[in-house]
Amino acid sequence: MKIAMGNDHTAIELKNIIREFVESKGHEVMDLGTNETGSCDYPVYGEKVGRAVASGEADLGIVICGTGLGISLAANKVKGIRACVCSEPYTAKLSRMHNNSNVLAFGARVIGSEMAKMITEAWLEAEFEGGRHERRVNMIMEIENR
Known part of the structure; x- marks a missing residue:
């Protein structure tokens, strides 16, 4: 799979x-993402990853900023993106299984690297279950289209 990754300076x-x-x-x-340590704007990188995933250039995306929130909000503004902020593996897994999330976000100031690995692994290994969840994901996408 091709994974787009974006991050800010934090x-x-x-x-x-x-x-x-x-x-x-x-x-x-x-x-x-950036590799420059000077302050930068996380929305730039959230949008880049969102566009790469929405266009099919990447299969999934991972975005990281201080909390994961700001960069996920930017990614979610791209049509077709369902970015989720996760601080533990269970939510990451269910975000794929139930919400068909296509961008994972977490905060570098919130979790450590080992937790980030566990979250990433749970998210990458999970698959969308479809069924009743598909109807709900479609409802979310309809909101985006209105």
Whole structure:
């Protein structure tokens, strides 16, 4: 799978750790984040990842900022994106199984690298269950179209 990754200046170190982890699982990574330590604007990178996923250039995306919130809000503004902020693996897993999330977000100032790996692994390994959940995801997408 091809995974687009984006980050702001607060998350360079964690992005690099997760990039290596994702690649070790056999996935290709598109690095759309910053590697500059000076302050930058997280919406730029959330949008880049969202557009890469929405266009099909990437299969899924991972975005990281200080809390995961701001960058996920930016990604969610891209039509077709369902970004979720996760601080533990259970929510990450269910976000894929029930909500068909296509962008994972977490905060470099909120969780450590080992927790980030567990969250990422749970999210990447989970699959959308469809069924009753598909109807609900379609309802979410209809809101976006209105």
